[in-house]
Amino acid sequence: MLELKDICYARDNKQILNHINLKIDNSKLIAITGPNGSGKSTLAKIIMGILPPDKGTILFDGQDITKFNITDRANLGIGFAFQQPVKFKGLTVKDLIELASGNTVKLSQACNYLSDVGLCAKDYLDREISSSLSGGELKRIEIAMLAAKKSKLTVFDEPEAGIDLWSFNSLIGIFENMHQEIKDSSIVIISHQERILNIADEIVLLTDGEITATGQKEEILPLLLNTTKKPCKVMIDKGGNN
């Protein structure tokens, strides 16, 4: 479905992504994990077209989409759930779910998307997507929006962050629904939460902008513990951290 070939991205003299090669097949749930600052979110944004790679090619269903803008990629069937949902003064939850679905959603369906993320539609449909909503509420609405969009490939950037009180099973249920509803669809989840990694078909480990391992959780989880950054020089000088 999606193939990244030799993707490089550098900013401010720092190589954030270094020769990334990654293939995502149909009907997969892929988790991309790695330490903070390893380039996970940058990679997600490059897939959506929010950031342009300095080098490399992106293929979607065999088509070269490297030069496609965000809109083109969205219309081809790529979706993206923001790590920090965007707020809008004036636009309501209903407006955004309608836009996400291409204005095809019925009220009852919109209600279902919200109840799937644990929100009562009656209370939320007409609410503004603004600071009047808590971080957790915004996050759930973001996920509901992506469920409504029904993309062939959906990238979630840390979907579990900020929804601690919401049962994790509901989130898994949404991923399963998306898989079932959209034929051959795949999901990419950026996460460093073990409970997300546990449900992935495959885990991709990103370290310092490079893919250092791919495989099942049994292979990757032990590696994760060894990917911490080099010891702090100051601490070493003080005789600690080593």
Add this chain to the structure above:
Amino acid sequence: MSDSIENKLDTVEKNLLKAIADIEKTPIGAYNIRENGKGIARNTTANIDIVTKKDKPGIDIIIKPNTQNESVHIPVILTQAGFNDVVYNDFYIGEGSDVVIVAGCGIHNNSCETSEHDGIHTFHLSKGAKVKYIEKHYGEGNGTGDRILNPQTIVYLEDDSVLEMETVQIKGVTSTIRETNGEIGNNANLIITERIMTTNNQSAKTIFNVNLNGTNSSVHVASRSIARDNSTQEFISNVNGNNKCFGHVECDAIIMDKAKVISTPKIVANNIDASLVHEAAIGKIAGEQVIKLMTLGLTEKEAEEQIISGFLK
């Protein structure tokens, strides 16, 4: 007294009425329609009387106490170029009434001469009265002549009364100075929602002066505006807390192209129990908002229009 408006107006006039008051046919309830300085249709009801002023142009709208769920439409249209219309409308709302008042002015000007309407509306709300007041301003026409609207709203709220005022001006008005003055009594509440969009070389200035005089009096002003092209906007608010009261003024402006926006908030607490808040923000459309909507399949332009229409909703 009742007149049908369907046969009296041509297409231009009907379009103006639809734009400002959502009127396509003769409205239900009381109404007074003014065109080029003259009343052309009027209807009164058992509870709502409309009387022409004798000393100056305008009308008195008198609503009996405890009138419930009735409405008054008093739109003004200007189609005669070069006309300068000044009108004084006074509203007397009886105790315990709950009514909707729809005003507004539409100007159609195809000439190079200036058309101007200055409406001075004074509201006297008696004890416990509730009014929802909707005012839309709209201009159209291909001429180079200015379309000017300078509305003044003066509000006297007696104890326990509520005035909810919605003003909208989103198209075609070359220049406007909109002034609202309020004197708020005990437990009375003034709620103002303002939406403005200016384009080309238009200018819009809004001024709010509110005196919170009564115990537990309150005001909430929410102004959202969009300034595009070379237009200029100015927002001035002055809320005086003279008693135990609550005042909240919120003005948000989106600035685009080469427009200019000035916001001058002033809150004055003259009483230790006055609680006053002012929030003001001016900025361009946030890039992340456009990106988010693009990830849902909208083009950049569609995303901007969606953000603007949502903001002005």
